[in-house]
Amino acid sequence: MASFVRRLARVAAGVTLAAMLAAGCASGNIATSAGTANAKATSSDEIMLYTSVSQPTIDAVISAFNAKHPDIKVSVFRAPTGSLNARIATDERIGGLKADVLWVSDPLTMHGYDSQGLLKRYTAPAAKALPAQYRTPSFAGAGLLYLVLVYQKGLSPAPTSWNDLTSAAYQGAAAVPDPGFAGSAMGALGYFGEQQGFGLDFYKKLKSNGGVQVKSPEDVITAVAQGKYKLGMTIADGALAAVKKGSPVKVAWPAPGAIAIYSPIGVTSKSKHAPAAESFEDFVLSKPGQQAIAKTGRQPSLPGVPGIDRPDGAKVVSPDWPAFFGDKAALLAGYQKIFGG
Numbered sequence: 001m002a003s004f005v006r007r008l009a010r011v012a013a014g015v016t017l018a019a020m021l022a023a024g025c026a027s028g029n030i031a032t033s034a035g036t037a038n039a040k041a042t043s044s045d046e047i048m049l050y051t052s053v054s055q056p057t058i059d060a061v062i063s064a065f066n067a068k069h070p071d072i073k074v075s076v077f078r079a080p081t082g083s084l085n086a087r088i089a090t091d092e093r094i095g096g097l098k099a100d101v102l103w104v105s106d107p108l109t110m111h112g113y114d115s116q117g118l119l120k121r122y123t124a125p126a127a128k129a130l131p132a133q134y135r136t137p138s139f140a141g142a143g144l145l146y147l148v149l150v151y152q153k154g155l156s157p158a159p160t161s162w163n164d165l166t167s168a169a170y171q172g173a174a175a176v177p178d179p180g181f182a183g184s185a186m187g188a189l190g191y192f193g194e195q196q197g198f199g200l201d202f203y204k205k206l207k208s209n210g211g212v213q214v215k216s217p218e219d220v221i222t223a224v225a226q227g228k229y230k231l232g233m234t235i236a237d238g239a240l241a242a243v244k245k246g247s248p249v250k251v252a253w254p255a256p257g258a259i260a261i262y263s264p265i266g267v268t269s270k271s272k273h274a275p276a277a278e279s280f281e282d283f284v285l286s287k288p289g290q291q292a293i294a295k296t297g298r299q300p301s302l303p304g305v306p307g308i309d310r311p312d313g314a315k316v317v318s319p320d321w322p323a324f325f326g327d328k329a330a331l332l333a334g335y336q337k338i339f340g341g
Contacts, residue, residue: 045276106183139266172210175232190319257315
C-alpha cells in the first residue's frame, strides 16, 4: 500500500511538472507573441503635423512621402498662423505639445517656438544643400513665399512699387492682410517696419490714404477680383494661380523687390516619434519633397528645383529675421495702433 502511494505521488509530481513546463512554454509563447506584436506596432508610426501651409501643398508632400514611407502615417492639424499659435498654447496648458513636426509660413513664428523650447536641435541631412540663410540649428526652410502686388486687370496706371499702396491714384482702393493673423503679412511688417524709407510711417500713409486691412492674403485676391479694391498685397503663388484660373487680376513684382519669406519646418522637442518625424522633415527638404512642393505652384527652397514663374530681373528682398524677432512686439503694437488689433 505504501509503495502504491509513493508511485501515485511520483505520477502526480510528474503531471505537475509537465503542467508547469507546459505553462512555462505557453507563457514563453505568449511573451514571444507579445514581443512580435510590439515590434509590429513600432514598425509603423503615426506622426502629427501642425502647419499653416496650404492644403494642396501638404496633401502633395504627404502623398509623395507615403510612396517612400508607407508605414508612417501623417496626421495633420492645419490652421492660419494665429489659430495655430492658439492651438499650441492650448496644448501646452493641458499637458504638452501634441505635434511631432511644425511646418509654418514664416521664420519669425518658428523663432518664437524655438525660444519656448518647443523645437529639437536637429539638422536634417537634406538641409545641408539649402542656402545658409534658410537654415538654423532647429529648423530649415521648406519653401519660399513671395509677397507681391495683385491688381485689377486693366487698371491704369498699373502699380509698380510698394509705395503705390499709398498713392493718391489708388485712394481708398488698397487692401493689405492682417499681420496678427497671417504669418506672411507679419513678414511684410518686419521688412517695412525696419526698412529705411518705409517704417511704420508707410502703414500710417496707407491708412490715411484709405487703405483697408482684411484678414488674409487670400482675402486680398478675392476682394480685388470682385472689384472691392483696385490693388493689394498678397502671396505670389495664390495670385498666379488665380490668374491661371481666369480671375480678372494681374500680378506685379514691386520695387524695391518682392518680399521673400521662407517657410520653415522642424521636429518638436516633445515628439514621441522622433525618428519618423525626422524622416518626414528630411523628405520635405530633399529633392523629391521639393519637387512635390513645386508641383503645387509654390517656390521650393532647394536650388535647382524649378518653381513659380518669376519675371526676368525681378528683385527680391527679405527682413532681417533675427533682428525682427527682437522687435516684433513693438512693431506689431505700433501697427495695431494704426489699423487696430
